[in-house]
Amino acid sequence: MKINEFFSSFIKIHVLHHCLKEEIYGAWMMVELEEHGYKISPGSLYPMLRSLEQKGLISSRDEQDGKVKRKYYKITSKGKKELAEAKIKLKELIGEILE
Ligand SMILES: [Zn+2]
Incomplete structure (x- = not known):
């Protein structure tokens, strides 16, 4: 899928x-x-995660798990606000186009 x-x-x-x-x-x-x-x-997802982080919507921390080093992401307060707004807009849109 593109x-x-x-x-x-x-x-x-x-x-x-x-x-x-x-x-x-x-x-x-x-x-x-x-x-x-x-x-x-991964070539599409990781840049997307980076851009969400650069916009201040998520933050990351590195964790070493044995040989694997992982970046864990969580939402920021700015991200929470943006998500809440997106949900309102989504609900509105779904109500109009799918009902
Ligand atoms: Zn899911």
């Missing part, structure tokens, strides 16, 4: 949603997205 600009927005909202619930890492997020029908490559 990640066009619509899907990339859906994926960003999906990432924020999970970063609100718990800390996530890239490989986990890829599997989660795939289960929801989004096949995204």
